[in-house]
Each structure stands twice: as C-alpha cells, then as structure tokens.
Amino acid sequence: MPTLVVGPSWVGDMIMAHGLISYLKAKRPDDPIHMLAPAWSLNVARRMAEIDHVIELPFDHGELKLKERWAFARRLKVSCYHRAFVLPNSLKSALIPAMAGIPRRIGWRGEYRYKLLTDLRILRDSRFPRMIDRYMALGFPPNIALAANQLPEVPGCPKLLTDKESQARLAEYHGLNTRRLIAICPGAEFGPSKKWPLDNYSMLVSRLLEGGQQVALLGSPNDEADAEIIIQKVPVALRGDLKLLTGLTSIPEVIDIIALAQAVVTNDSGLMHVAAATERPLVALFGPTSPLHTPPLSKTAVVLDSSSGDISDISVDEVFDELSSQMQLNI
Template sequence: MDPILVFCLPAIGDFVRCHSAVQVIAERFPGHPIDVITSPLAAPLARLMPSVRKAWVLEKRHLQAGLGNRMQLARQLREQNYRACYLLSSSTKAALVPWMAGIPERIGYPRELQFGIVNRLPAGWLKSLVAFGPRKTRLFEQVCAIAMLGERPADGTQLPPPRMVISPEELSAWRVRHGIDAARPALALYTSDFANFRSWPAERFVSVARDHARRGWSVWIVGGPREREAATQIRAALPEAVDFTSTPDITDAMCQIAASNVFLGVDGGICHAAAALGGPCVLIFGSNRSYETGPVNDQVRYVEPPISTPSWIEHTRDVSEDNVLEALAAAVTQAHRPQGA
C-alpha cells in the first residue's frame, strides 16, 4: 500500500503531541505505512511511537532550513511514492517540501496562504484562516483536526493521546548498562532552567528530593543542557542524586523516565514525552496553562497555583511542597492499584 507522510512540528513536546494525529491517520488508513518529518532533536523518538515506520530529518529546524536542505529532502521523498502528506506545521517553508517532492495530496490549513502548495483543505479551513484572538483549541486537537480533514469526532469519541513504548528488553539493557537496581524505587526530576518562569524554586525541588532519599528512593535528574546547572545545584545539596543531564541520546533519557517509579516535572517538552510513556507523572504548571499546553494523558496529575483574578498565573511559586508530595504519593498509589479497583 502507498505510504503516507506526516510533516510534524520540530520541538520535542510539539512532536510528541503530533503522535495523536498519526494515530488518527493509522486508524483511517489501516495497512498504509506512515512516515514522519521532524527535527534532528525529536526524530529519535519516532521509533518509540506505534504506527510510525520511519522518521525523515530536516537538518535544521523547519523554519530555519534553507532551500537547499529542502530540495535535497524533496528528492529523497520523491522516490518513496507517498500518496499524501499531512502538514501539521502551517508554515509555507514546510509546505514546500512535499510540493517539490510531487506528493499528490498535500493536506493542511493554509494559514500562510499556501493555496496550490497545500491542495486539500480540511473542512472549516476558512474559519481557521480568519480567526482572531487567542485560540482555545489545544495543539493536539489542532493536529487531529488536520488528520480528520476537519471532521468533528462523533459524540463521546476521545482523541487518542500521544503514546510511546519502550520494550522491556531495552529497559532491562539500560538498567544493566547503568548499574540500576530495579528493586529500588526512583524519582525522576525534570526541573528545566531554574531561571525559567515555568520552573519551580530550587529549594523546593531539593526538599522533595531529600524527602524521597530519606525513604530509600533514588533521585534521578533528567533533561539536557538546559537542566545541567539546576542539576549541579541539586547535587550540591543532595550528593547522592544522580545527574543524567549529560545523556547524549534522547532515547536514553526516555529509558531513564520509563525506569523511574514516578516523574516530577514542569512545563516543557520532556514532560510531554514522559506522559506519552504512560508512567505516573506529576506536573507543576502555572494556573490555566495545563489545559492549553499540558499533556492530555490520563495518568498525569497537575499541581497548580490557586486561580486568582486575572485567572492566569504563569509562575509556580505558590505551589507548595506539601501539595507536590501528596500528588506524588497519590500517583504512585494509583499506578500500583489493580485495574478496575
């Protein structure tokens, strides 16, 4: 069967949310291979996503890659005989790639007036084009709308949340490589940069980490270069914490999260990946941000500041340690509760 191409967004969190659309397409066209295009940073996650056959990499971020990069990728795509390309990115630069590749159907909302380059428009495209003011539709709903050609889901139908799967064999091999005792519970911390308004005060992360360490838990700090300074601060106060922020491969970071017993994080791309892995997650968000930008997976618990007037608080300073510890305990208990109990 002819393959289908999905042009995804480049940032980690956005790319993970695009998997909802991939699942919709896989259900609509069973048996058709589905490939994706994304950034070098996000592409390794594609192999963990059910229904994705292959990831194509646009060498730079979609909005920065030059015409030469796009033409080179288009030549490679032309050889694959794709029947359609779903453009989950609304930029003209993204739309040029399947157009140059000669893919017959190029589906998306023409928000940059790419008429002709985008040649199949979902229902309601005009309303989307002229919409003013803040959008109330969450990103995962937007990409699913493209996958469904603008059709509304039937009443009671839930859009599929993003999903990633790491095999037990891969997880076991990761534990062996790093000398991890599977019997010892582990708390994975994703702090972002402490200077980021989305983060949580350093001393509160340290307090939560100490609480778990006293009870025999391992504490793992996960992330990348942005989190290394925060990891240094946490380890200065709690030397037994393990700093995984120098991990060279993002799929290794996914093993760290999947091997932990509970993930505590803040608003950022890694929290979407953690949620998609299906384990217990507690996320600290500013008020009202969780609905618009947070993961939609059922097992995620949000801890947010009280809503005030105006009812939009970006910072997280009013989230207490007690509320976070309570949410972590509840998340772990829920994860160990038999299904249906």
C-alpha cells in the first residue's frame, strides 16, 4: 500500500526530508511513496530516486479554502494510503491527510493539530537540533525516537539525481566550460543578514576570473538585482567568463548546472543544500543562522561560520583559500 508524504514548501527543507524518504523506501521497497507538496519544492522531490509519484498541492501559501481542500482530499482517498507523514508543522498541512481518511497520520505537534494527527509527537528542539533528524525520527515509533543520538539509524547524506541530457543542453546553451566552472549563489531567503556582502562576492568573483576560472551567478528572480551589482563591480576586462544566470533557470535546471560545477560558494540557502546533495565541493557561509540546524550534509562541504553572527566578518581571503582547497577535490 502506498505512503503519502506531505512535504515542505522550501527547497532546503525538502532536501532535508530525503533522509526519511530514503529510510522508508529501504524498509519497504515495494511500497510506493507519493509526495504531496507545492510546485516549487516538488521540483526537488522529482529528483529523488525513492519517490514514485508526485502530487502538486493546488493551494497558494496561506490559503485555507476548506471546501476546495475537502474536494482535493476526497480525490486522494482512492489511492488507499495506509499512512501519511506530515512534515510541515502547520495546521493546513495536516488537513488533507485527515480529510482523505488516511488511518495513520504522523507528525510533530505544530499548530493546533491534536485531532488531525493520530501519531502526534512533541518536539524538544534540544534533542533534535538538526532538521534532518527531526524528519527521520517520524519513521520510528515514538518510544524509540526520543533524541537524535538514539535513532536506530542515522540519516544518510541527501542525494539528488541529475539529467545528463539536460546538462549537455544547458552547457551548450549558456556556454559553460564545465572543466573550470565555479558556481556562485549570492542569494538567501529571510532577510539580508544571511547574505555575504555583495562587495565581497565581487572581489571573490574577480579573483576567480583572474585565475582563469569561469563563474556562473545562480539564483532566483529575487537575486537578479544583487547579481547585477556584483557584475558591475567586476572589471569589464574580466566579464567575458562571467555568466549571469540568476532568474534564468528552473529548479531542475539549476540542480543540473550546480552538479556540473567544479566547486560552489553559497550563503545558507536552498542552493547550498542542492550543492551538497549533488556532492559538489562546497564552501557554505553562515552568519546569524546556525550550521547545527541545517548544515550542508556532504563530505565535500566546508562551512565558514562567523563566530560573531555577522556574516560580513568572513573575509574574502578566507573564502578564496577554502574554495581553492575545495577545487583540488576535482583534480
């Protein structure tokens, strides 16, 4: 019988869910796993080998629409799910599995969900500092999953699939030289305090271009203005090998481009987790957020964490030196 997973809305959080999804598939390889999530993060789920079917959540963030949710849930009922894992903590995320009559509904307590979940867990942050462990714990009985260090199995590093044909097409279309390509991802959600200063990015990009590297700036349409500022501060003579791709790629495309790069530099962002899940040499920059909660889970990732909480305290020299070391991993 199939399992329904109600997935997170954010790219990074969806990647953190891969530990649970991989565990569920390993334990019951014949049971299909269906992922229900918004279109944005569902594009990440499509690159997880363990997911058998994806279902787009047809409601915008913040929309309740009880009547429409009820009708949508009744359509899901025909799939005869025997259990649902509800990963977000919102009330709305628990409504559809309950309305669909799924007998086992597992999740953390969250917002007023006492009667919506049949297996409701109470989260103590100190026992599960990492998000990947919080998701993983839902796969075990509550009397076993008392803390991250007591889980019967440790979640593995998330993995995303890549599309070779898409990669070849993207490399040709954008003129990417994959033997010397460095991906720079200057964006981050939830405010500028998570972003390394644009001046620093400009200096880093200039040094990489001077050293003969090709640099691609990647991100969402929200990052276009920042990318333009970075470019304007790079000497004109060096811009021939600078590719401006912010806002020009879909989620599947940015996954494929990042996987082509020799190394990646990011803030604490969804694309940081993409780089880790495609096993690229990575330098991840943290300021006010903690790398203990959502670290880049990869053996090829290095974290530079500002002890003061101010990401601008991380110097260009520090990032360049770590990046140079990371680039050696591909030699």
